[in-house]
Amino acid sequence: MKISARNALKGTVKSVITGAVNDEVTVEVAPGVEVTAVITKTSAEGLGLAVGKEVYAVIKSSDVMIAID
Template structure:
């Protein structure tokens, strides 16, 4: 895979929740560290995303926000 994005994180799919239009994908990127993202259902199906499959999260953002209570 060749891609210009710098923020590429490799992991293992831990959970896939398919909705009517979107899919919520949870990726374990390190033991006990997970990240979740939402993509189209069609994309999840095309990529064959399922529990246990290796995948990459690619983060493209121009802003990062932080908040505290």
């Protein structure tokens, strides 16, 4: 895989919640560290997403914010 995004986190699909149009996909990128994405149902099906499958969570953004309590 080649991609221009600098933040590609390898992980394992922990859950896929299927909706009418979109699916919510949670990827565990490290023990106890999860990233959740909402993607189209068509994309999820095309990628063959299922619990346990190895995937990349690719983060492409022009802004990264840091917050504290």
